[in-house]
Amino acid sequence: MIIEIGHYALVLALATALIVSVMPMIGARRGDMAMMTLATTGSLALFALVLMSFGALTWAYVVSDFSVVNVWENSHSLMPLIYKFSGVWGNHEGSMMLWLLILCLFSAMVALFGRNLPETLKANVLAVQALIASAFLFFILLTSNPFLRLDPAPAEGQDLNPVLQDLGLAIHPPLLYLGYVGFSVCFSFAVAALIEGRIDAAWARWVRPWTLAAWTFLTAGIAMGSYWAYYELGWGGWWFWDPVENASFMPWLAGTALLHSALVMEKREALKIWTVLLAIITFSLSLLGTFLVRSGVLTSVHSFATDPTRGIFILCILAIFIGGAFTLFAWRAPSLKSGGLFAPISREGALVLNNLILTVATGTVLTGTLYPLVLETLTGEKISVGAPFFNMTFGLLMLPLLVAVPFGPLLAWKRGDLLGALQRLYLVAGLSLVAGLVFFYIYNGGPILSIFGLALGFWGMFGAVADLWYRGNFGKVKLGVAFRRLSGLPRSTFGTALAHFGLGVTVLGIFAATTFGTETVTEMKPGASVDAGGYTLTFDGMREAAGPNYTESRGHFTVKRGSVSVAETWSSKRLYTARRMPTTEAGILSFGASQLYVSLGDPMADGGIVVRIWWKPFILCIWGGALVMMFAGFVSLSDRRLRVGAPSRKAKAAKVVKPGLEAAE
Amino acid sequence: MKALFFPSFLCLSQESSRAMSMARKALPTARTRCDWIPVTSTGMRKGKALPASWTAGLFAKLVLCIVLLLAPLPAFAVNPDEILPDATQEHRAREISSQLRCMVCQNQSIDDSNADLARDLRLLVRERIKDGDSDGQVIDYVVSRYGEFVLLKPRLNARTIILWAMPVLLLLIGGLSLLAVLRKRPAQRTVAALTAEEQARIEDLLKK
Numbered sequence: 055m056i057i058e059i060g061h062y063a064l065v066l067a068l069a070t071a072l073i074v075s076v077m078p079m080i081g082a083r084r085g086d087m088a089m090m091t092l093a094t095t096g097s098l099a100l101f102a103l104v105l106m107s108f109g110a111l112t113w114a115y116v117v118s119d120f121s122v123v124n125v126w127e128n129s130h131s132l133m134p135l136i137y138k139f140s141g142v143w144g145n146h147e148g149s150m151m152l153w154l155l156i157l158c159l160f161s162a163m164v165a166l167f168g169r170n171l172p173e174t175l176k177a178n179v180l181a182v183q184a185l186i187a188s189a190f191l192f193f194i195l196l197t198s199n200p201f202l203r204l205d206p207a208p209a210e211g212q213d214l215n216p217v218l219q220d221l222g223l224a225i226h227p228p229l230l231y232l233g234y235v236g237f238s239v240c241f242s243f244a245v246a247a248l249i250e251g252r253i254d255a256a257w258a259r260w261v262r263p264w265t266l267a268a269w270t271f272l273t274a275g276i277a278m279g280s281y282w283a284y285y286e287l288g289w290g291g292w293w294f295w296d297p298v299e300n301a302s303f304m305p306w307l308a309g310t311a312l313l314h315s316a317l318v319m320e321k322r323e324a325l326k327i328w329t330v331l332l333a334i335i336t337f338s339l340s341l342l343g344t345f346l347v348r349s350g351v352l353t354s355v356h357s358f359a360t361d362p363t364r365g366i367f368i369l370c371i372l373a374i375f376i377g378g379a380f381t382l383f384a385w386r387a388p389s390l391k392s393g394g395l396f397a398p399i400s401r402e403g404a405l406v407l408n409n410l411i412l413t414v415a416t417g418t419v420l421t422g423t424l425y426p427l428v429l430e431t432l433t434g435e436k437i438s439v440g441a442p443f444f445n446m447t448f449g450l451l452m453l454p455l456l457v458a459v460p461f462g463p464l465l466a467w468k469r470g471d472l473l474g475a476l477q478r479l480y481l482v483a484g485l486s487l488v489a490g491l492v493f494f495y496i497y498n499g500g501p502i503l504s505i506f507g508l509a510l511g512f513w514g515m516f517g518a519v520a521d522l523w524y525r526g527n528f529g530k531v532k533l534g535v536a537f538r539r540l541s542g543l544p545r546s547t548f549g550t551a552l553a554h555f556g557l558g559v560t561v562l563g564i565f566a567a568t569t570f571g572t573e574t575v576t577e578m579k580p581g582a583s584v585d586a587g588g589y590t591l592t593f594d595g596m597r598e599a600a601g602p603n604y605t606e607s608r609g610h611f612t613v614k615r616g617s618v619s620v621a622e623t624w625s626s627k628r629l630y631t632a633r634r635m636p637t638t639e640a641g642i643l644s645f646g647a648s649q650l651y652v653s654l655g656d657p658m659a660d661g662g663i664v665v666r667i668w669w670k671p672f673i674l675c676i677w678g679g680a681l682v683m684m685f686a687g688f689v690s691l692s693d694r695r696l697r698v699g700a701p702s703r704k705a706k707a708a709k710v711v712k713p714g715l716e717a718a719e
Numbered sequence: 720m721k722a723l724f725f726p727s728f729l730c731l732s733q734e735s736s737r738a739m740s741m742a743r744k745a746l747p748t749a750r751t752r753c754d755w756i757p758v759t760s761t762g763m764r765k766g767k768a769l770p771a772s773w774t775a776g777l778f779a780k781l782v783l784c785i786v787l788l789l790a791p792l793p794a795f796a797v798n799p800d801e802i803l804p805d806a807t808q809e810h811r812a813r814e815i816s817s818q819l820r821c822m823v824c825q826n827q828s829i830d831d832s833n834a835d836l837a838r839d840l841r842l843l844v845r846e847r848i849k850d851g852d853s854d855g856q857v858i859d860y861v862v863s864r865y866g867e868f869v870l871l872k873p874r875l876n877a878r879t880i881i882l883w884a885m886p887v888l889l890l891l892i893g894g895l896s897l898l899a900v901l902r903k904r905p906a907q908r909t910v911a912a913l914t915a916e917e918q919a920r921i922e923d924l925l926k927k
Contacts, residue, residue, distance in 0.1 A: 291831065294827075410890070410893045410897065414886055414893060417886070425879075436866070436868040437870070438867075438869070439872075440828065440871030440872065441817075441828070443882075446872065447886050655798065664799060
């Protein structure tokens with residue numbers, strides 16, 4: 055019965071979404087308040103209905119109701135409870151439900167927190183959100199209905215894909231979707247602005263928290279996914295330039311650009327049209343990512359739930375929304391008043407450079423991802439575009455950006471002083487180079503050129519510190535005064551510095567792990583030892599074990615430093631009984647930010663077993679940096695100006711007269 | 720690892736199973752020379768050899784999946800017995816391997832893959848290196864057998880020119896349009912000022 059209620063709620067949600075996508079828009083045209091306020095209540099009702107439907111599906115998973123096809127296909131009664139919850143979105147139908155739920159959550163949040171938005175803008179934004187929701191509701195109900203029944207009901211389910219039975223799955227998709235789908239709000243704001251034909255600095259201020267929130271979650275989601283792949287796939291890689299990874303990375307790149315261009319728009323009223331375009335592009339890339347992942351059009355390790363007929367449906371959604379938005383843009387953008395001049399050497403100039411590079415990088419990743427597909431469709435010829443291509447092109451593009459990052463915050467708005475910034479950064483550059491050299495000397499090995507890579511990481515970190523240092527005027531005024539100055543800065547300043555610092559940490563981790571990492575592939579018999587990263591690993595032997603829904607043979611390893619035993623770990627090969635599917639569970643030991651990664655291979659005839667041991671120095675910095683970036687996002691979000699909410703358009707006009715406040719930023 | 724199991728549980732997706740089935744057919748005849756050299760790849764690479772409609776091949780795929788699932792575990796990526804005694808040669812082999820695609824896998828280099836075909840290719844690369852081929856010669860040889868598809872970093876040619884030119888092209892377009900905007904700005908301002916005056920005049924005229 056609960057399943058039917060959930061199913062019915064989903065149908066009701068579709069009806070609600072259709073009403074909310076039409077009525078408020080008409081209301082905004084006619085200036086009809088009653089029709090416009092429908093957007094708020096309608097969006098809340100829509101969220102409630104979708105939540106109810108999602109809850110019903112979750113319930114079916116928790117009680118293992120195998121009369122539901124979706125549950126039967128992806129669950130097992132013996133599965134641990136946490137995976138029954140996360141299993142809801144571990145398949146195509148469920149993940150589309152999660153997508154929808156988060157979309158409606160964002161609509162509801164705009165409805166709740168958007169009190170100070172002009173009525174027409176709010177109505178239009180929520181209507182566009184509801185339009186997206188109705189498209190996906192149609193998609194779910196017509197092609198991916200999770201509530202279909204089986205008769206007679208099977209006694210046991212087919213189990214969740216073992217690779218997905220992991221805590222990572224419980225966290226990774228929701229975070230990723232919060233980011234992915236969060237950009238829908240920016241998209242809706244952009245479309246609403248185009249419909250109204252009005253766009254100004256206040257608009258940028260309103261969009262800012264949504265961009266920031268989406269970006270923060272997407273950062274966390276990508277980092278989480280990368281770490282999950284790292285430890286679950288069992289070979290120590292953390293980024294594969296897999297099409298599906300690219301699908302989540304492209305919105306991140308475009309979203310990062312959007313975050314920066316919205317800043318220019320908010321402060322200087324420049325880049326208006328570009329920002330609107332970027333908001334559309336970012337969510338379009340999210341939609342494209344959904345299409346690529348869900349349609350299985352690309353062959354990739356992630357395509358665990360795919361169906362080409364669904365692909366065509368999503369392709370239509372894609373065409374309607376992206377095509378529609380771009381048409382609207384082409385039609386209305388020329389009528390938008392562009393304003394704001396800027397000098398090339400200024401804060402906004404630096405942000406434009408950031409946008410240029412990030413957009414080109416997005417375009418490069420997009421081309422590389424889609425090129426084999428397009429070429430094969432057009433000519434029938436198959437080529438591969440893989441990691442070596444992306445490392446080369448993307449890497450080359452990122453280098454100038456990473457060098458430029460510390461300059462940006464040190465340049466003033468309107469007219470910056472590059473020489474002044476250079477003088478301030480001399481010391482930072484020197485320190486970074488020395489740090490890189492010292493690092494290289496200690497962990498010696500690898501090409502000399504990697505010193506510059508390491509220095510680039512330090513450059514990002516020290517540059518962020520220098521930013522705060524000069525803002526507090528440390529070294530020139532008394533320490534107490536400097537700290538007081540620092541604490542008086544808006545939180546978004548700290549957000550900027552932290553995010554740039556985190557970027558530096560990630561870069562450092564990438565260069566350190568690739569330069570100094572070692573790999574040992576060897577056959578080991580019980581009692582044998584291998585040296586890796588200054589540690590000695592001893593293989594103690596194998597043992598059979600059983601989990602709730604799998605059996606495994608695990609190898610025990612003792613790690614010694616010199617003659618002192620410092621750690622021990624298990625590395626295992628599992629066989630999930632329901633699907634007869636084997637997986638490997640790597641043994642991972644952290645020493646500071648570095649890790650030892652032990653993975654088991656095939657047993658040999660003579661009683662030995664193939665063991666792969668990776669020493670990954672400072673690998674945790676890669677995700678640690680991303681965590682810092684995420685934290686920076688939250689710090690920025692807590693900025694008073696965003697908490698209080700954007701000023702209304704009149705107040706904004708008054709605020710422009712007070713340059714003191716702006717100058718402090 | 721990643722390699723280990725993805726192919727088998729993913730083989731419902733058309734692409735992988737198609738390639739996989741070909742590889743399976745190819746392998747038995749593969750051990751013709753020196754016990755490991757893969758077959759003439761030309762047969763594998765032909766588009767015509769693919770099933771005309773993948774629904775027709777669905778059953779075959781299903782069977783294949785089951786066979787694969789029940790088959791003994793395939794070997795891991797680089798195994799101890801493959802490693803060359805000469806460290807520099809081995810290093811070169813690893814470098815080359817990471818540039819070559821495992822043709823039966825989804826998105827993996829032969830260096831990372833556990834598939835039999837990847838192992839055959841790894842051995843082929845090492846054999847060629849031992850025979851004194853340069854890196855370029857090894858890659859050329861593999862490409863001559865398996866086609867451009869095997870390269871993870873496609874070569875620059877008429878087909879891939881857009882791919883390689885795209886970053887440069889985008890940078891140029893972006894940079895030039897930025898320049899254009901920067902140059903146009905002052906002019907635009909004077910134009911705007913003029914229209915404001917005109918506006919005032921028009922209003923004046925209308926009032927009269």
